[in-house]
Amino acid sequence: xxxxxxxxxxxxxxxxxxxxxxxxxxxxxxxxxxxxxxxxxxxxxxxxxxxxxxxxxxxxxxxxxxxxxxxxxxxxxxxxxxxxxxxxxxxxxxxxxxxxxxxxxxxxxxxxxxxxxxxxxxxxxxxxxxxxxxxxxxxxxxxxxxxxxxxxxxxxxxxxxxxxxxxxxxxxxxxxxxxxxxxxxxxxxxxxxxxxxxxxxxxxxx
Amino acid sequence: xxxxxxxxxxxxxxxxxxxxxxxxxxxxxxxxxxxxxxxxxxxxxxxxxxxxxxxxxxxxxxxxxxxxxxxxxxxxxxxxxxxxxxxxxxxxxxxxxxxxxxxxxxxxxxxxxxxxxxxxxxxxxxxxxxxxxxxxxxxxxxxxxxxxxxxxxxxxxxxxxxxxxxxxxxxxxxxxxxxxx
Numbered sequence: 001x002x003x004x005x006x007x008x009x010x011x012x013x014x015x016x017x018x019x020x021x022x023x024x025x026x027x028x029x030x031x032x033x034x035x036x037x038x039x040x041x042x043x044x045x046x047x048x049x050x051x052x053x054x055x056x057x058x059x060x061x062x063x064x065x066x067x068x069x070x071x072x073x074x075x076x077x078x079x080x081x082x083x084x085x086x087x088x089x090x091x092x093x094x095x096x097x098x099x100x101x102x103x104x105x106x107x108x109x110x111x112x113x114x115x116x117x118x119x120x121x122x123x124x125x126x127x128x129x130x131x132x133x134x135x136x137x138x139x140x141x142x143x144x145x146x147x148x149x150x151x152x153x154x155x156x157x158x159x160x161x162x163x164x165x166x167x168x169x170x171x172x173x174x175x176x177x178x179x180x181x182x183x184x185x186x187x188x189x190x191x192x193x194x195x196x197x198x199x200x201x202x203x204x205x206x
Numbered sequence: 207x208x209x210x211x212x213x214x215x216x217x218x219x220x221x222x223x224x225x226x227x228x229x230x231x232x233x234x235x236x237x238x239x240x241x242x243x244x245x246x247x248x249x250x251x252x253x254x255x256x257x258x259x260x261x262x263x264x265x266x267x268x269x270x271x272x273x274x275x276x277x278x279x280x281x282x283x284x285x286x287x288x289x290x291x292x293x294x295x296x297x298x299x300x301x302x303x304x305x306x307x308x309x310x311x312x313x314x315x316x317x318x319x320x321x322x323x324x325x326x327x328x329x330x331x332x333x334x335x336x337x338x339x340x341x342x343x344x345x346x347x348x349x350x351x352x353x354x355x356x357x358x359x360x361x362x363x364x365x366x367x368x369x370x371x372x373x374x375x376x377x378x379x380x381x382x383x384x385x386x387x
Contacts, residue, residue: 068271068303069329138342160330163303167328194267194301194329194343 025136025155028189032058032150033134039094039124042110047122054090057153057180058146062137064097065113066104067196070140073158074117076165077141077173080158082120084177091121096132097140101199129201139195143173145180153180156191240315243307246299246324248332255336255355260295261381262358262374263351265337267326269301270313275346278364283319285370293381294374298323301345350377 026033035050052058061077063070070077077093085091093114099106107125114123126132135144145154154176161167172191179186255263266282268275286296300310300323307325314323326333334341337349338360347362350373359373 068269072303138344157331160328160332162329163305164328192331192334192343194333194345196272197344 025138025142026144026152028152028155030152032060032144032146032152034131035150037131037134039126039131040107042107042114042119042123042125044107047124049090049092052090052092052122053146053150054085054088055148056084056088057148058090058092058150059084059177060135060144060146061091061093062096062132062135062140062142062144062198063093064095064102064105064140064196064198065109066097066102067140069162069193069195072163073141076168077158078117078119080174080177082118084181085121087181089177089181093119093121093123094126094131095123096126096129096137097199098129098201100201105199128204129198132198132200133203138198140198142195145173145176145186147180154186154189156189157193157195160191160193162193239320240311241320242322243300243311243314243325244322245304245307245327247327248330248336251297251299251324251326251333252336252355254297255351258295258351258353258355261293261352262289262377263295263297264370264374265297265299265349265351266346267299267301267329267333267337267348268346270306270310271302272345274364276313278346279317279319281365281367281370283317284367285374286321288371289374292374293378300325301329350374352377 032049032053035053036048038046038048041047049058049060059081061081063077081091081093095105095110097105110123110125113119137144141158143154143156143158144152147153154173156172158173159168160170160172170188170191172188175188176186178184251265255265264285268279270276282296282298285294290296298314298319302310302325304325304327310323310325314320329343334343337347338357341347341360341362344362346364347360348365348370349360350358352358358377361369
């Protein structure tokens with residue numbers, strides 16, 4: 001009973017959040033927003049995108065723990081993130097979901113996931129969902145790739161085969177990362193797929 | 207009356223066989239109680255929209271693990287019940303993983319959605335571009351088409367029955383005028 005009341009309340013908040021936000025996603029060429037906003041990493045340490053930026057560029061993926069699409073892509077995302085973190089790309093995975101709406105998206109589960117999947121980059125909690133709002137992110141997983149001057153050069157999904165890694169024909173994010181590191185033009189800078197909605201926290205009134 | 211042990215033994219086997227038969231027919235009945243969920247590609251969905259005979263086709267994309275989708279599903283069943291005979295073909299397309307098709311069928315069965323429905327093999331950009339290029343990919347999402355695969359109305363997020371009713375009535379108007387002629 002209590003649970004269903006809570007569920008109803010959170011669904012209501014989700015609807016409000018959906019109708020109130022989101023802002024349009026960042027346009028290509030836009031500067032990385034909110035670089036100094038502090039977030040808490042899965043180990044409880046405070047950090048900001050300004051501390052994470054890489055020499056070759058920066059990859060930010062809005063993700064979470066519970067979403068079945070994230071789970072389907074998880075190993076592919078982590079492989080790419082670890083690979084390009086080693087090639088000078090700063091990497092941050094950000095969870096903007098409200099754990100009140102989705103208990104599995106709390107910090108303890110983030111720590112377990114990042115340890116079990118071998119994240120060699122920070123997994124950050126966006127504690128107000130303000131970072132997701134600043135990016136205009138709406139889904140998980142949703143990737144934003146910036147060049148060395150912090151300008152957006154790729155926005156979108158991971159690849160074109162959500163559930164079956166063996167059937168990927170267009171590894172969009174990998175192609176974008178490879179082009180960025182090699183100094184080439186990114187051929188498909190904007191891509192899409194079905195994803196989970198970000199479960200935004202209610203916006204605080206100013 | 208006394209039976210020889212061998213006859214008693216045969217009787218016991220017969221009884222067991224009858225019980226097994228009853229159990230298997232129960233299992234069959236349970237399986238028959240679940241709706242068919244067919245795996246569909248974006249190309250197949252596109253062909254279906256192109257060749258649609260109904261004046262209006264409503265494609266609704268959802269998933270069993272999506273809270274708002276589950277809350278909204280009874281609304282879609284009501285739309286289907288009230289508008290199938292009036293010319294709206296309601297197509298439910300699940301974005302669950304293909305290997306969880308049985309879960310989708312069980313969920314729909316529990317909702318008494320006993321008509322055939324679909325599961326998209328790959329919810330990628332091909333699906334988004336087929337339905338509406340402006341769709342962010344959020345679930346649930348509803349798309350109203352007229353024959354020839356022409357998108358007329360769409361939205362993402364859940365909606366009340368009234369919104370579906372108003373949209374269906376509006377889109378059925380030309381077909382109704384045609385019938386009155």
